Amino acid sequence: MLSLKRGRHGRAVVQGSSSSYLARRMNQLMSRILSFSLCFVVSVHFGIGEAHQIQTPPPEQTQEGQPEQPVFRTGINFVRVDVIVTDDDDNPVTDLTIEDFEVFEDGDLQTVETLQFFEISGTQSSSEPPREIRSVYDEEVEANRPDVRLFAFFMDDYHVRRGAGLRIIEPLVNFIRNDLSPSDLIAVMYPLTPLTDVRMTRNHEAIIDAIEKFRGRKYDHEPRNGFEFRYASASAETVERIRNEVSLTALRALMTRLGGLREGRKSVILVSEGYTNIVPPQLRNPIASEFDDPRQRNPFISSGDPRESARRMMADVSIRSDLERVFDTANRNNTSIYALDPRGLASFEFDIDSGVGLTDDSNMLQSTMATLRDLAETTDGRAIVNRNDPTDGLRQAVRDSSAYYLLGYTSNDTPTDGRFHEIRVRVKRRGLDVRARKGYWALSQEDLERLEAPAPAAAPSDVDLALRVLEARRNATQIQTWIGAAKGNNGLSRMTFVWRPIPRVPGRAPVDVSGVEVVARDEGGTVFFEGLVPAETTIASQSDLSPSKEKQVHLPIVAFDVEPGLLRLDLSIQGADGRVLDNDVQTFTVPDFTEMAIALSSAMVFRASNAYEMRQLRTQSGAVPEIGREFRRGDQLLIRFETYALGEASPSVEAALLNRAGDVMAKLPVVLPSAGGDFYELGLPLANLAPGEYLVELTASVGLEPVRQLIAFRVTS
Known part of the structure; x- marks a missing residue:
């Protein structure tokens, strides 16, 4: 059992744990993390603000004659160091007081202000079993318990x-x-x-x-x-x-x-x-x-x-x-x-x-x-x-973590030089072995500025990023584009570029775009593709082999091979009268599919309005991917993608429908590639979905190395 009691000479001794400890630690957790986890915590702990003492809360009325409980504070120049003291038989010494210790920093004697002794038996403080760790919050709360x-x-x-x-x-x-x-x-x-x-x-x-x-x-x-x-x-x-x-x-x-x-x-x-x-x-x-x-x-x-x-x-x-x-x-x-x-x-x-x-x-x-x-x-x-038998050495690690002193002092020199400062700890009692940290690294002025600066915004999750891309598509002013990457030949990656004018918006003049001039180059200036990708047009042509007229369709799509790495696309949007309506620059990091243990190509999404169109899409190999990600409830989606793995490994592929919070709503069946085919396919009817934003999650794994791709889309009424 472990608790913390008031000892003489300001000594706090850990022997058990109170029933209110966990609730008190939960209330202190967030403030403690903010004040300490950003600091450089060494043998030696630095903090900014008030430190929380690990001990049972005192009764509301202190008994007469009982000394006040010590307050363990921290500051920029307050140093804490844990000390292990053992006798000749390597048994921990547990009865030392604050007067028994001497601390020297860079040879200068310091005044020891606080002292705690921790003795952990490893047994539970109650009859209840140990609390299971089911979340990051549980982990942080339990890790901060002194027992x-x-x-x-x-x-x-x-x-x-x-x-x-x-x-x-x-x-x-x-x-x-x-x-x-x-x-x-x-x-x-x-x-x-x-x-x-x-x-x-x-x-x-x-x-x-x-x-x-x-x-x-x-x-x-x-x-x-x-x-x-x-x-x-x-x-x-x-x-x-x-x-x-x-x-x-x-x-x-x-x-x-x-x-x-x-x-x-x-x-x-x-x-x-x-x-x-x-x-x-x-x-x-x-x-x-x-x-x-x-x-x-x-x-x-x-x-x-x-x-x-x-x-x-x-x-x-x-x-x-x-x-x-x-x-x-x-x-x-x-x-x-x-x-x-x-x-x-x-x-x-x-x-x-x-x-x-x-x-x-x-x-x-x-x-x-x-x-x-x-x-x-x-x-x-x-x-x-x-x-040959490491058992005693491993048990020593347990003993060292089960009985140690934590002392604190304010450095006389108040160093903020970012340098290493040597620490020596001695006890006045003879015949004892003292082990402590060799020293600590003081905070520098740059460290202090970083600690006092506001915390940076948390990096968005992949779900948030996918939803942001969905919103960016909706806010396009001239055209919408889709760029996908797949494995090419000879170690190259195959890029596919598709565009379309933005959908007609009531009350706004239509955008008449005749084509997009595309220049694809790497960061060194090497050009992989340069040319005009015209709008979709249908013209009549006379075949030399037949007197009948045929319709020839030009689709706004182009594919080209690039080397893996940073890719820059310079887009020049041209109007029907030949004027340049707008210019845009897009950059991408092209993956090297030949070096990845497991990878997914960029998924292509196709839209069908009925069952007949869905059958047509499944049998067509040259269909143009859908660029927009806003669909009606009567639509059906067909999603195609490829997987790549090193060697002869066969990846395991799964798909799921997620809500905008990233929670799984349903598992989606994936159709394996047919004989001679390369694409995995999955169909998703939207009739059962309420209007809102959703994501399709694609995962592929070989062993313990899964990869994930998210496709965000919006369903309207």
Whole structure:
């Protein structure tokens, strides 16, 4: 059980939790997030405005002689740092007072103003089961409870060999099941996991399921997704540097995510064999995804070469720079890293068949292991290295999060220089081991300006964007256009441009447009298409083969191939008398369908007024897509699109009808392409829909990589 009681000398001791705690935290949540999540929260927490003390609310009338409860405030120069104090047997010391601590910032003694001691047993504060996390709100509320511990597992498959990865699964699973409390919030993240998919949860079995799928891929350069296919032809050194950047950037993002949940201590279990920016010469393949060259596997190929020594020195400097950014992020977000080396008690870094010499092998093993120690020690964590059984090291992470002091002081120098300031914490009692952050990064003037500036408007969701495009079509003044992208030949993308005059509006003079001059070029000026797209016309022509007259129809549509990237369309709208009515410039980002693991072409929408027209549309391959997105209830829509996947993968395709809030109203049946056909089709009669705005959602997935496209339209009476 955990509560917070008033201790002597201004000491607050957490031992249980009151029944009113959750309601009080819910009322404080929004103001607390605004004042703290935007600040740089480190070992050390900065805030603007009033800080909320984590303790049970006092009774309305204080008993006579009882001292007032301490107020823990924060400000621009108010610094908080968590401190772990243990005895010789590594047991936490729980009876220290505010007078027992001394804090030095850059060698200058500071005055400790506040002190809290947190002791978390992991047991529930009530007989009710732990609250399930069903929303972001639940996550934020529960993460801010003082009786809840936060753990995140970062499974760095890019830096773990397959065998070592398989060996470490069982200890991690046992740790979650046997050592973590049901009330603990945990999460798991891989280097390529989107940050939006990382959620703290109490469903520990779901995390175990994700960990059991862990497969190490160190030095396995076979591409497995669209992102990796982009650099599949790069050298092994380039691929390893990219993987380092991806992993360390993802680790920093994870710690930033945890820092936004609460001020208190958070722990990241980093499963990795360490980091280096150098590849042994025996493994430096010119193309990483191809087989190794056996001629390179000479253990003496770099022996005594001064160039290799210089290369190693530069690699050490660069990886140190990369790690310093991780240290900075961890300190800013009060997150400790427990670096777990799955190699166990390792004697060698490489297998014998790799051909790496013993000296190079030993240097690589020691340097990668040193990076794990640095990550742990600099962030007030522990390095779980050189041990075949990591259980004790993992349990240490639980003990560290279960008993610690949180002290606060106002810096004497009031720094706002944006620099790192060293912190040393001492206790006056002898024979105790004190662990605390190495320091903090002060806010700079630019940081203060950003904090005081109004919050930027939230980015619109894809539903809002689709509805905005619908409104923009309605407000067009001369013509309406539709531009779609599909996969072309020889690595190009096929663009289709269609236009029509705006519909006749009562009381407004009709717009007489004869054609649109189109120039399509990339950002470098290369022209892919230039020409006039005339309005739809029907003329009579005399065939040479038949005396009968035929009707020839010119449709306002053109298709051309472009290279993926930024595309600019210059449109010149011409009137019937030859005058230029208006000019317009439209820009698009053309996707590279050859590099995407799964993709959808731009969906084409066709309108039919009755069943006969719908049958005609289904049998026609050259019909012009509907440009407008405003339909009557008597209309029927036919939607066609293509899907693309790498290799021989067969995507799973689904469709749904959404309301303007993005909620699913109904699933729509999708017709698979016929033999020799390329298009998926779905029909949508509008008779059952009330007037309003709707969206059709198209999704395609291969494995765990779904893509989505939204088509907004309006139904009138």
